[in-house]
Structure formats: C-alpha cells, structure tokens
Amino acid sequence: MADITAGAVAKLREMTGAGLMDCKKALTEAQGDLGTAGDLLRKRGAATAVSKASREAKEGVIAQHIASGGRLGVLVELNCETDFVGRNETFRAFADDVARRLATDPSANFDKEVQELVAKIRENIKIARNARMEVSGNGMIAAYIHTGAKIGVLVEVGAGKESTAAHEEFKQLVKDITLQIAAGHPFSVSRDQVPADLLAKEKEIAADQVKNKPPQAIAKIVEGKLEKFYQTYCLVDQGFVKKNSEISVKEHIGQVAKQLGDEITIRRFVRFQVGENPAV
DSSP, X not given: OOOOOHHHHHXXXXXXXXXXXXXXXXXXXXXXXXXXXXXXXXXXXXXXXXXXXXXXXXXXXXXXXXXXXXXEEEEEXXXXXXXXXXXXXXXXXXXXXXXXXXXXXXXXXXXXXXXXHHHHHOSOOEEEEEEEEEOOSSXXXXXXXXXXXXXXXXXXXXXXXXXXXXXXXXXXXXXXXXXXXXXXXXXXXXXXXXXXXXXXXXXXXXXXXXXXXXHXXXXXXXXXXXXXHHHHHBGGGSBOGGGTTSSBHHHHHHHHHHHHTXXXXXXXXXXXXTTXXXXX
C-alpha cells in the first residue's frame, strides 16, 4: 500500500477543491497517484467545485444561533457569488445549520456539505468566518441579524448578579445593544480598547488641521476632535439610537443597572457585514 503523505493530500485538495477526507480516501484507492485520485474525485462529483473555487464570493448572508438559556452563541458569514443565490432558501438553511453545528462543535468540518451545495447551486461557496461566544460568569449572549441578513451582531453583556439575566428589563437592554451595534457600527466597546497607534494617528491629524493656531487652542481643539472620534468609534460613547442619541449608551446602561440594582457591562461584541474586509 502506498504511503499517503499530508503533502500529497494537500496537493490533491489544491488541484480539485475537494474535502480533506475525500482526497485522502481517493489517494488511498489510487495508491498515491494524483492523476488517478483526481479522476476518482471527479467521477464522484467531489471535485465539482474545481472550476468555481477561484471565483470571487462576496455576496451571501450572516447567520446566527443562540443556545437555549442565552449563554452561548455563534455568528457565521457564508459567501456566494451572487445576491440571487444569497436569497436562495437552501443556501440560507445551510448557513443556519453551520451556525447551529458550530455552537455544539467549534471544530466541525463542512467540506463535504460545501462541495454538495456547490454542485447543486453551481456557484463558489465558502464559510468566510465565524465567531463563538460563551458567557463568563453572569450575563447573556445575544445576536441580531439585520433585514436582508447582510449585517449580523453577536454580543456578551455581563451582570454582577445571577438573577439579573432573568429580568425582562435586562433582556430588552441586551436586545437594544445588538440593534445599536448594527446601526452604529462601533469598533470597540470602550476607550481603553482603542489601539494606541490609531489614537496617536487621530491626534496627529487633528493637530495638523489647526497647526497655525496658538498651542493652548490646538490642545483644546484636538481634545474636542478626539471626543467626537470616541463617540463614533466606541460603543458606550455613542448616542443611544433608541433615544434619538439624547443620552449615550453608557448612560442608558447605567439607568437600567440602577433600576435592577446591579452592575451591567458590555464585555465584547462582533459585527459582521457581508463582503467586508475584516481587517478594516
């Protein structure tokens, strides 16, 4: 029996776009011959995606799954080539299934299902990214998918007391926070999470815009411009959209926390938008 190396499996995957286990099985049957293994995969339909794998997939949907009890959640971006396929019920059902399975098994493999769906829908399809959260201590995980499934949010909101998560006021707050993230598009929870290099750049730009003014005036203007930057970049500093931005998100959280007699904090969040560059 031929020795099937990891390199050979990787090469066959590159050649055919087929799944890892499919490639390994085909190579074993073909006694290590790449050409024969490739033919086997094509005969079985496992290499259907080969001609489509290089196509750009920037359309698609965001899907979510929150486990019972609200202590675990998953957000997934599934991409395709056209918006027409993005609206396909089979495509959307697969996105939902991916989110649900990742909630149970973070290392779940979907190679076979993706290949089968590509063969059926006739477009390049890929699971672009996913995020999985579990509550640390007391609190809740919540998700929101905006109309059209192009934007999705996953957030963890913490509480000091275990009983707080059962209150309707807390549940409504968490829901409102997901809507805030979707609409406001913040990049961090609070000011202490803003990258130092980004903050330095914002200061430099602000100072350069008023460089001909007296030093004291420059300092005051830069401070004001940074405040506006925080109100856009940081979630808790944004104007709370549900109250027409009359108060900040931080202030609204404080009001609900006082009402419930507890300390409430936004611990983390992710916001996915179909086709975006996650690095931006």
